[in-house]
Amino acid sequence: MKESISLTWRRIPERYRMMGSVCKTCNTHYFPPRSICPECRRKGKIEPFKFSGKGKVYSFTEIHAPPAGFEKQAPYVMAIVELEEGTRCTGQVVDATKDDIRIGDSVEAVFRKLLSDDPEGPIHYGFKFRLIK
Amino acid sequence: MAGIVGYGAYVPKYRIKSETIAQVWGEDPDRIQKGLGIMEKAVPAIDEDSATMAVESARIAMARAGISPNDLGAVYVGSESHPYAVKPTASIVAQAIGATPNLTAADLEFACKAGTAGMQMCMGLVDSKMVKYGLAIGADTAQGRPGDALEYSAAAGSAAYVIGPEDESLAVIEDTFSFTTDTPDFWRRSKADFPSHGGRFTGQPGYFKHVKGAFTGLMEKMGEKIENYDYFVFHQPNAKFPLAVAKQLGVPKEKLKDGLLVPIVGNTYSGASPLGLANVLDVAKEGERIFVTSFGSGAGSDAFSIKVTGKIANREKGTPLSAFIENKQYVPYAIYAKLRGKYKGM
Structure with a gap:
């Protein structure tokens, strides 16, 4: 599995630090970032916004048939996380199995390897989530 | 400083x-x-x-x-x-x-x-x-x-x-002192998956010589004594070496306790003495003093004299190391x- 270098590079702010965006007109937060607010359209005023990385598990599942590049990590947990700023995003939950997680559990973003199975290619890093006990 | x-x-x-x-x-x-x-x-x-x-x-x-x-x-x-x-x-x-x-x-x-x-x-x-x-x-x-x-x-x-x-x-770093020589005690060649070491040779000419060199070098430079420190952190490739070097230097065993993590986390290499220092900073009080001596094969040691200040209360803003260890x-x-x-x- 290979991800293009340009794609990885473009997503570094979003993946490393959870940089999203916010519409200053209606205070809606977007992650991943949007450049146009679908609520306010031309009246919208979009600015970059750094999410705290904290949120709650909205829903989750355990992956047993992973996509290419994630085989060695299976089984792993993917969750939809409701971020505290009020939008949802999808991410892996590390150091946990499905039996450790309940809907509503608090999580925080951590920095992990996403993909690295090509031994001569670049390593792609980014956020995942960890349960807060 | x-x-x-x-x-x-x-x-x-x-x-x-x-x-x-x-x-x-x-x-x-x-x-x-x-x-x-x-x-x-x-x-x-x-x-x-x-x-x-x-x-x-x-x-x-x-x-x-x-x-x-x-x-x-x-x-x-x-x-x-x-x-x-x-x-x-x-x-x-x-x-x-x-x-x-x-x-x-x-x-x-x-x-x-x-x-x-x-x-x-x-x-x-x-x-x-x-x-x-x-x-x-x-x-x-x-x-x-x-x-x-x-x-x-x-x-x-x-x-x-x-x-x-x-x-x-x-915590103020009052002074630092280093001791370095070319010593073939442990190495990993480029592209090798695993390191090689000189067996017992890693002890005396490697760890002990350099740790003692940096330790006594800083003590002498500062005109300090062991009694004036509350905690000691040594590099910890295993539990035996730091305890043995402390004994040879006359450092009481109980002053090593908070900075000795190797029995429960292993040797974290570049992280080892810095982790030991972090664990000490998690418990140290204002005015207490810490003496840290790292060691790296090849070989060298860095010694630091550290004094905890009133700003140590800022540690509450971060997760203590014990939370990860437990x-x-x-x-x-x-x-x-x-x-x-x-x-x-x-």
């Missing part, structure tokens, strides 16, 4: 017991545990490496420092397990904590003491006012050849220090081998 404005330390969740490794290689677990003094060691998850652990500890250090990442003028990451042979870990860390682009960054390597070397470099930059704050990190996911004595100790962990002006420090899950050898990529064709 410059001081520690913030610090953070991280150990991964997974552990393997020395007993589990001993069973695989037909060794007597009691002999291993008594000989090395290591009960279990930390194992990184499959998606962790020195860069990810460096970021974990750096984020805690920055939370405690309470400074803007834009005020960091330097980031140095010391490790013998940088994820890339060529491409800096330091730029990954700097980007992940939001410190880019206006800073200098570089990776360091000096076996187990690259973390403390980074601290000294940051001290120089801060004291010369070239930067306001510098970030020095020691992080490693150390590897031991299967069946080798190192396999019982080679562990994973990271500790990060924000070095800044004395008046903002939670949150653990044991893995069998087969899973450990998978997590460490020891299977052929992985």
